[in-house]
Amino acid sequence: MRNPQLNKNGELQHLLSLDGLPLSILGAILDIAAPFTEVAEREVKKLPLLRGKSVFNLFFENSTRTRTTFEIAAKRLSADVINLNVSTSSTKKGETLLDTIDNLCAMQADMFVVRHESSGAPYLIADHLHATGRNHIHVINAGDGRHAHPTQGLLDMYTIRHFKKEFHNLIVVVVGDVLHSRVARSQLAALTTLGVPEVRVVGPRTLLPTDVERLGVRVCHDMNEGLRDADVVMMLRLQNERMNGALLPSPQEYFKVWGLTPEKLALAKPDAIVMHPGPMNRGVEIDSTVADGGQAVILPQVTFGIAVRMAVMSMLAGN
Amino acid sequence: MPIELPNAESLLARLVDQIRPNVSERTALVGIHTGGAWLAERLHRLLGIKAALGTIDVSFYRDDFGSRGLHPRPQRSDIPFDVESADIIIVDDVLYTGRTTRAALNELFDYGRPGRVDLAVLCDRHGRELPIGARYCAFTLPQPLPASRSLRLSRDATGTLSLRLIDA
Numbered sequence: 001m002r003n004p005q006l007n008k009n010g011e012l013q014h015l016l017s018l019d020g021l022p023l024s025i026l027g028a029i030l031d032i033a034a035p036f037t038e039v040a041e042r043e044v045k046k047l048p049l050l051r052g053k054s055v056f057n058l059f060f061e062n063s064t065r066t067r068t069t070f071e072i073a074a075k076r077l078s079a080d081v082i083n084l085n086v087s088t089s090s091t092k093k094g095e096t097l098l099d100t101i102d103n104l105c106a107m108q109a110d111m112f113v114v115r116h117e118s119s120g121a122p123y124l125i126a127d128h129l130h131a132t133g134r135n136h137i138h139v140i141n142a143g144d145g146r147h148a149h150p151t152q153g154l155l156d157m158y159t160i161r162h163f164k165k166e167f168h169n170l171i172v173v174v175v176g177d178v179l180h181s182r183v184a185r186s187q188l189a190a191l192t193t194l195g196v197p198e199v200r201v202v203g204p205r206t207l208l209p210t211d212v213e214r215l216g217v218r219v220c221h222d223m224n225e226g227l228r229d230a231d232v233v234m235m236l237r238l239q240n241e242r243m244n245g246a247l248l249p250s251p252q253e254y255f256k257v258w259g260l261t262p263e264k265l266a267l268a269k270p271d272a273i274v275m276h277p278g279p280m281n282r283g284v285e286i287d288s289t290v291a292d293g294g295q296a297v298i299l300p301q302v303t304f305g306i307a308v309r310m311a312v313m314s315m316l317a318g319n
Numbered sequence: 320m321p322i323e324l325p326n327a328e329s330l331l332a333r334l335v336d337q338i339r340p341n342v343s344e345r346t347a348l349v350g351i352h353t354g355g356a357w358l359a360e361r362l363h364r365l366l367g368i369k370a371a372l373g374t375i376d377v378s379f380y381r382d383d384f385g386s387r388g389l390h391p392r393p394q395r396s397d398i399p400f401d402v403e404s405a406d407i408i409i410v411d412d413v414l415y416t417g418r419t420t421r422a423a424l425n426e427l428f429d430y431g432r433p434g435r436v437d438l439a440v441l442c443d444r445h446g447r448e449l450p451i452g453a454r455y456c457a458f459t460l461p462q463p464l465p466a467s468r469s470l471r472l473s474r475d476a477t478g479t480l481s482l483r484l485i486d487a
Contacts, residue, residue, distance in 0.1 A: 011388075028391060035376065035395040044429035047379040049389070314379075318388030 004126050007135065011319040014126045014139040015312050017148040019189040026193055030158050033311035037304065039076060049314045050079035053110040057083045058100075059142070060116040065278055066142050066152070069302065070113045073309035077317075079111075097121065098128050105129075111138045111316065119145030119182075138316040146182050151312060152277050153186030155305040157194060159297055160232055162304065163273050167194040173226055173268075174217075175202045176236035176258060176285050179209050179247075183277045184236055188215050202226030203236075203258060206247040223258055230268040235260055235276045235286050251284045261287045265295065273297045322460070327472060327480040330441050330457035331358065335365045337455045338408065338439060342366050345406040345434060349373035351423055352394045354412030354472035357480060358441060362410060371399040375409075377422035402431030408455070412472035412482075414440040417451035442482060444470050 005021060007013040012025055039045055055074040059067055067083065074081045086100065095103075101112070114122045122141040129137050143149040157167075164170060172191055178184040178201050191199045192215065199217040201208060213219055220226035227233065238254060248254050265274065274286075274296045282288050290296060347370035350359025356374045363372045378393035409423050420438055427433065439455035445463035464470060469485045 031392055032389065035379070035393045038395050038397070042429055043431055046429065048425070049379055049384055314384075314389050318384055 004123060004130070007319060009319075012312075012315050013135070013319060014122070014141075015150050015316065016122050016126060016139065016141045017189070018150045018153045018186045018193070019148065021150075021189075021193065023193050026154075026157070026190060029154055029308065029311050029315065030161060032315060033154075033158055033304070033308045036307035036310040039310070040303070040306070045076055046078055047076060047310075047314075048078050050074065050077035050110075050317055053079045053317060054108055055079045055081050055111045055113060055313070056104050056109045057081060057142075058086055058104075058112050058114045059084070060086045060097075060114075060121070061143070063115055063143070065302070066115065066149075067113075069305045070140075070142060070151075070309055073306050073313060074111075074113075076306070077310055077313055079313070097124065101125055101128060105134060105137065109137060111140065111313065113140045113142050114144070115142040116144050119147035121145075138319075140312060140316070143182055146180055147185065148189075149182040149186050149277075151305070151309055152183050153190045154312070155301055155308040156183075156187055156234065156275060156277070157190045158304045158308050159275060159301045160273075162300070163297060164231060167191075167196050170196050170231045171198045171200070171229055171269075172196050172232040172234065173200045173202055173230040174234045174236065175223070175226065175260065177207045177238050178203055178212060178236065179207045180239040181236050187234060188217060192216050200226050200230070204248070204254075223264060224267055227264055227267040230272050233260065233265065233268055233272055233274045235274065235280075237277065237279065238281055238285050251281070255284050255287075259283070259285055259287060260290050262289050262293070265290055271295075275301055278302070322464075322484060324482045324484065325458050327441060327482045330482075331361060331365075331480060333457040334358075334439060334441065334455055335362065337457070338362065339366060342368065343406060344369065345404070346370065347373060347400050347405045347407050348410055349375050349398065349407055349423070349427065350410045351419060352376040354441075355410045357472065357474050358412060358439075359410040361480075362439070370405065373398040373400065373407075375423055375426055377419055377426060380422035380426045382418055382422065396426065398427075398430050402427065402433050404432070404434040406435050406437075407433045408437045408439050410439045412441050413470050414438070414443045414451075414453050414456065415446050415470075417447045417449035420451050421449055441472065442470060 005014050005016050071081050121144050122139050126139045201217050202220045276298045348359045348363050350356035375396045376394040378390035437454040440453045441457050443456050443459040469487045471483050
């Protein structure tokens, strides 16, 4: 079966998901991202790689941080960036997703950065481009429903490698609302591909997918047990907006059991790092003392996110 | 007819002699990855240059990105001195089309406005496609190399440099 992410030479054509992405490509993205971090320290923070290219930020769902970092990444590569807040435009008037895409292709789009509340929407676009022979146009999934958020997963892996150097000797813990989290799915896929020997998911039964063990992870319903001797603690945001029904008693109750406090973090290794994809709910999944503490690498994650997105965009544009 | 390649270590000594009279307080070296960076490292020591040694990877500035894509393992460029008003010598192993030098110049100017920029190369193989010349050049091949052949600098475990011809 054709891997919709790869072209006929096995190179990255679209970035849709980290699940099914070969280790060689995942590793290459992390390697290529490293020199891009240095661009931020220059007087002229621009590289000519995407000069003359048009990148369309197509956000069918609201986002500030992800859209902004994609925009900065594309602009540092000298691309022209067009931001479309589609939730307030033509789709409201009844235009279908693929009609929107065809119209933007007619405006000489070179790359689409897509966020959509429906899982699989970026795949639909990639398939459509393939079927209509427009293989010079690339799609980056910036988050689709509960499915995947591959650039977030990549920047998380970059952050882990930056602080921990290797993957093969780590205990990595993902805590919280895995059920609704596309970030978690991308993280788990990447951690498995990169050969992390022990990945634990920690959270209440109502917020973990029923078959989560099939992803090759250890499941803990006890926060203390889950955090013990961890090297990396990846917190997830409690996604109230995606919850249907009574999955939790209250945010306060959640914080009491699953919130990351300094006392709980003390169970992890002394040099453990704490990550969060943002936006943070202080006092719900993470205590402010931890979020602002010396072990938190939440702001470096954001900075690395720009370099990782630059790496993905330039790899795609060159293939 | 086999081409006789000179000893890279003797060429390096010649390059040192050429550059030395022009070294000043403002002189800084920038080596182009990978061969040029090895050379620059040696020149930096032999010439006693005060400014920290710079290295540059031109992967992000190449003009064939559109057709060949991104280099699979770009290195981090590192310019640890103030480019503004510095007298910079770009160091590369082989001068061929001049496109790498063009890319290095563009990258350098994104760090600031140098006082002057010169080019030092170990070997000129002819075949320029841009108006670029080296102020310092240790050796020029008697005749142009065919495009199918590539001339590269290599470095062994002891750090000794040598030139090699490779059939591309």
